[in-house]
Amino acid sequence: MNIIDELYQDTEEYRDHLATVDKKGKRVWMYPKKPSGWFYKVRTWLSFVLLGLLFGMPFIRVNGEPLMLFNVLERKFIIFSIVFTPQDLHLFALAMVTLMLFVVLFTVVFGRLFCGWICPQTIFMEMVFRKIEYWIDGDAGQQRKLAAAPLTGQKIFKRVSKYAIFYAISLLIANTFLMYIIGSDEVLKIATDPIGLHIGGFMALLAFSGVFFFVFTYMREQVCIAVCPYGRLQGVLLVPDSIVVHYDYVRGEPRGKIQKLPTTNNQAPTAQLGDCVDCKLCVHVCPTGIDIRNGTQLECVNCTACMDACDGVMEKVNRPKGLIRYDSETGIKEGRRKIFTTRVWAYTGVLVALIAVQAFLFATRSEVETVLLRTPGQLFQKVEGGYLSNLYNYEVINKTGQDIPSIEFKLVGAPGGRIKLVGDASTIVPKQGMVKGVMFIEMPENKLESRKTKLKIEVWSNGKLVDEAKTNFLGPVK
Numbered sequence: 304m305n306i307i308d309e310l311y312q313d314t315e316e317y318r319d320h321l322a323t324v325d326k327k328g329k330r331v332w333m334y335p336k337k338p339s340g341w342f343y344k345v346r347t348w349l350s351f352v353l354l355g356l357l358f359g360m361p362f363i364r365v366n367g368e369p370l371m372l373f374n375v376l377e378r379k380f381i382i383f384s385i386v387f388t389p390q391d392l393h394l395f396a397l398a399m400v401t402l403m404l405f406v407v408l409f410t411v412v413f414g415r416l417f418c419g420w421i422c423p424q425t426i427f428m429e430m431v432f433r434k435i436e437y438w439i440d441g442d443a444g445q446q447r448k449l450a451a452a453p454l455t456g457q458k459i460f461k462r463v464s465k466y467a468i469f470y471a472i473s474l475l476i477a478n479t480f481l482m483y484i485i486g487s488d489e490v491l492k493i494a495t496d497p498i499g500l501h502i503g504g505f506m507a508l509l510a511f512s513g514v515f516f517f518v519f520t521y522m523r524e525q526v527c528i529a530v531c532p533y534g535r536l537q538g539v540l541l542v543p544d545s546i547v548v549h550y551d552y553v554r555g556e557p558r559g560k561i562q563k564l565p566t567t568n569n570q571a572p573t574a575q576l577g578d579c580v581d582c583k584l585c586v587h588v589c590p591t592g593i594d595i596r597n598g599t600q601l602e603c604v605n606c607t608a609c610m611d612a613c614d615g616v617m618e619k620v621n622r623p624k625g626l627i628r629y630d631s632e633t634g635i636k637e638g639r640r641k642i643f644t645t646r647v648w649a650y651t652g653v654l655v656a657l658i659a660v661q662a663f664l665f666a667t668r669s670e671v672e673t674v675l676l677r678t679p680g681q682l683f684q685k686v687e688g689g690y691l692s693n694l695y696n697y698e699v700i701n702k703t704g705q706d707i708p709s710i711e712f713k714l715v716g717a718p719g720g721r722i723k724l725v726g727d728a729s730t731i732v733p734k735q736g737m738v739k740g741v742m743f744i745e746m747p748e749n750k751l752e753s754r755k756t757k758l759k760i761e762v763w764s765n766g767k768l769v770d771e772a773k774t775n776f777l778g779p780v781k
């Protein structure tokens with residue numbers, strides 16, 4: 304066993320408990336020190352962009368359609384202004400599989416990069432709510448003092464203003480969240496019309512805002528540690544080559560305070576020690592309360608706060624930055640970074656194939672879909688003139704943002720065949736809607752060559768072919 308293995312032969316006792324739970328099982332409230340540094344600055348700017356997108360997107364319309372809508376209630380989905388209906392379920396299912404695979408692949412290579420930089424929970428918690436908390440309550444030490452202080456007028460004022468702002472933001476998030484479900488117009492109506500007109504929507508807004516308030520005021524880091532399924536998956540997704548926020552124990556150990564000993568032979572006074580000066584700043588800034596020097600842990604959301612803190616310390620003690628950095632276990636231990644392992648290539652191959660299939664299905668997806676099914680339980684009937692007739696139910700689904708007027712059905716490649724619509728059939732298919740109806744298809748009996756004849760029906764609108772459907776025509780056994 305070499306010195307590094309010996310040094311790193313941790314008891315791993317820290318894995319037996321959570322930093323946010325004490326021995327009695329009580330929650331330990333986190334007071335992370337305010338982070339600062341290059342990564343925090345970049346993350347702040349990125350979060351502004353992402354928050355702008357999140358709050359702005361419900362108001363963006365292309366051809367009258369919102370950019371994104373996930374209306375699970377009406378089973379209507381719009382992604383980049385393309386309308387998806389329940390008939391596109393296969394596309395959704397495939398997109399979900401592709402997304403899952405992407406998440407796995409991305410995590411194998413880059414660990415929890417998503418959590419630190421993109422995840423809405425981290426962005427809202429660290430870049431919105433936590434910043435407000437620092438602004439009102441002060442940094443970690445002041446927050447601790449305030450929490451322990453008796454209930455004075457100042458404490459009440461701080462608490463009330465903080466929670467009022469927290470609730471206002473939660474309400475804003477709830478409104479935005481609802482806009483992604485029912486659309487911005489509907490939410491604006493709920494906000495401006497009398498409450499009685501939209502009691503359901505109003506209750507939904509109250510419930511969502513309550514949940515967000517609870518999450519960002521009380522749950523906080525527990526969402527990432529105990530609730531988020533992605534976080535729980537880390538244990539099976541991460542490999543020694545995954546790039547994560549990592550403490551360079553080769554460089555840092557043995558850790559110890561800087562000693563002011565006299566120098567000899569131009570040797571640094573603390574040459575027998577590693578670069579970690581054991582200041583614990585990396586622990587104090589961590590929003591999940593862990594010591595990253597213990598190694599990769601489930602609680603680490605890769606927020607980079609410890610990297611910034613440690614870089615600041617390294618600068619002060621005149622040592623190279625990056626003692627805590629993005630690296631892999633292999634990179635730290637052996638000094639090499641191997642991103643493209645066999646597993647990564649295999650995942651990438653499957654992922655590319657899935658994306659190609661998805662792209663093909665998207666490209667060939669029709670905006671009008673016609674479903675034509677023979678009415679169950681009905682056999683053919685003989686009608687005048689030597690014709691046989693079959694009864695069909697049809698549906699024409701319009702996924703576009705415009706009405707489709709004057710639709711008509713044409714039988715193709717079936718000489719002598721004809722279509723008769725039943726009743727007062729509507730010939731206008733409303734935008735993002737459908738028409739249903741019943742039709743007879745009649746075929747001359749002497750033209751049928753077998754019991755089952757394949758038929759093709761074209762759907763036309765104002766002289767333009769919009770879709771086609773296939774079905775079978777049943778006749779007597781030949």
Ligand code: SF4
Pocket residue numbers: 550555558578579580581582583584585586596612613614616626627
């Ligand atoms: S901030 Fe850097 S130097 Fe300080 S304890 Fe953490 S790893 Fe060591």
Ligand code: SF4
Pocket residue numbers: 548585588589590591592593594595602603604605606607608609610
């Ligand atoms: S260990 Fe570092 S990167 Fe991980 S959560 Fe704590 S501060 Fe963020």
